[in-house]
Amino acid sequence: MFKRFLSPEQNEWLQAFEQFSAEEVAPHADEWDLREATPPAVVQKLARNGWLGGLAKPENGGLGFDAVTFGLLNMAIGAGSGSLTGLLNVHSMVLKTIESWGTPEQKRRFLAPLVSGEVIGAFAQTEVAAGGDSGNLSTRFEDAGDDLIVNGQKTWITFAQTAGLFLVFGKFQGLDTAVLVPGDTPGLTVSAKRNMLGFKSAHLAVLDFADCRIPKANIVGKPGFGQSLISSGALDYGRISVAWAALGIQQAALAASARRAGTRSTFGSLLADQGIIRGYLAEMSGSLLASQLLCLSAARAKDARDEDALEQILQAKLFASHEAGAAAAKAVQIHGGHGCDEGNGVSRLYRDAKILQVVEGSNELQKMLIGKAVCNRYLAAELPG
Ligand SMILES: Cc1cc2nc3c(=O)[nH]c(=O)nc-3n(C[C@H](O)[C@H](O)[C@H](O)COP(=O)(O)OP(=O)(O)OC[C@H]3O[C@@H](n4cnc5c(N)ncnc54)[C@H](O)[C@@H]3O)c2cc1C
Incomplete structure (x- = not known):
């Protein structure tokens, strides 16, 4: 459709x-x-x-x-x-x-x-003490003439185990700043982060920067642009990626569930002939289409540079990742014990869907930002003229 x-x-x-x-x-x-x-x-x-x-x-x-x-x-x-x-x-x-x-x-x-693709890039913002609250980063870029000295630690950095270039966020002279740090910089240690709930093959790592010296010319934009412009601009694409990845999870959950329901018999009839299971499939396919249309609208708004593009992207990420979680949970339920088995596709969908609700701004953060935009819009509409 x-x-x-x-x-x-x-x-x-x-x-x-x-x-x-x-x-x-x-x-x-x-x-x-x-x-x-x-x-x-x-x-x-x-x-x-x-x-x-x-x-x-x-x-x-x-x-x-x-x-x-x-x-x-x-x-x-x-x-x-x-x-x-x-x-x-x-x-x-x-x-x-x-x-x-x-x-x-x-x-x-x-x-x-x-x-x-000769070099893989990774986005290094989160620290143990500052994830969503990204204004409170403790990574420091100290002035050393033509260079910067980087000290700090980043965690849960996706594909950091294989990345050759890191976009690192921290403070320079008290200002939120983004700098490019090549993976082979002396003093940078990359330690694999294993045993995550989901995104298990996403090569997550912890990054330790111990007196890493990089040229000041590696500052991206200007000091002070780190969160307000650099991170937020990048996250538009990051959230589009998450929202549409959530569509993929919904599709896979629906396909696996429909196949299972059409072949698994219990009490003498197929699961697909049970009203309650058909209801699950109906809800999953309706939510998928709604999520797809929301994601399409948001991506088109981004392409057209529409004024409300950010709000639409936030809504798409929030809704699609929430519905991916719901669809994957139904898929596990329809598969019963098989759905809970390690190495079973639907258990992976279930775990990965949860990750999509946490990354690129947790869904609570999306709600805070959307709620603020909604309030502002209605308040502005009440102003005279
Ligand atoms: C698999 C995976 C991959 C990741 N990849 C990357 C990466 O590549 N780069 C990177 O920089 N980071 C990455 N992260 C980190 C991720 O972006 C953060 O975990 C996320 O931003 C949440 O931050 P936090 O963990 O510090 O949670 P916290 O900020 O501690 O929040 C904890 C919970 O409280 C809620 N909360 C916080 N404040 C409020 C509030 N004021 N009101 C209501 N609720 C609130 C949050 O929504 C969340 O649910 C990754 C994480 C995971 C799990």
Whole structure:
């Protein structure tokens, strides 16, 4: 149903993304999850297809995807592996940040290898004591003439185990600031973070910066831009990625549930012939379509630079990730004990859906921001004139 709202070109991309996911991702995702690792070969294939640099402008070597096409990529890959959408997410955030804010020198050094996928980018904002409350970061960039000295720790950084470039957020002279730190910088230690609830094959890591010296020229934008412009701009794409990945999880949950219900007999009849199970399937498919339309509207608003694009993106992330959690929970229920078995696809969907409600601004944070925008709108409407 949803495909009728896409352009012919977007439908062609979707077909290619879905074929790739069905052949290269979905059949292996449970094994990757159990091993807590995504093989480099699949990352290289994404890179060879140009999809890691999909969002970059053609003049920078990218495919010039619009936000809808980037969303479709996340949806298709998300139906195979939630963890792999983590790569699309953080890598694209770093890439778009440099494309939007980078100096000519930063673009020359860092953009081309990110676009080609030769180097993986990771987004290093969260600290143990400051996640959603990102104004309270304790990572410090100290002035050392032409250089900066970086000290601090970041945690739960997606694809940090394999990243070659980190976009790091902290304070410079008391101002929120973003800097680029190459992965081979002396003093930087990357320690794998294992045993997460979900996104198990997303190569999470803890980063320790101990007197890391980087050129001051690696500051992105200006000191003071870190949260207000750099992080928030990147998170538009991060939230689009999460919202559309949540569509993929809903699709996979619905497909697995419909197949199971159509083949599993209990008490002499198929689950699919039980009203309560049909009701679950009806709710899942309705929520999927509603989520798809909300995500499509948000991505189109982003492409059109609409005034309410941010609010729509927040709504799409909130709604789609919530519905992914609900769909995955129903999928586990329909599968019964099989759904609870380790290595079973639906148990992974259930765990990954929960992650989507926490990352890129927890869903409580989305509600706080949306609620504020709604209040402001109604208050403004009551003003005379
Ligand atoms: C799998 C995974 C991957 C991640 N990848 C990255 C990454 O690549 N880069 C990165 O920088 N970070 C990453 N993170 C971190 C993630 O973004 C943070 O965990 C998230 O922002 C929440 O921050 P927190 O954990 O500090 O929670 P807290 O800020 O401690 O919040 C805890 C809970 O309280 C709620 N809460 C907080 N304040 C309020 C309030 N005022 N009102 C109501 N409720 C409130 C929150 O919504 C949340 O549910 C990742 C996390 C996970 C689990």
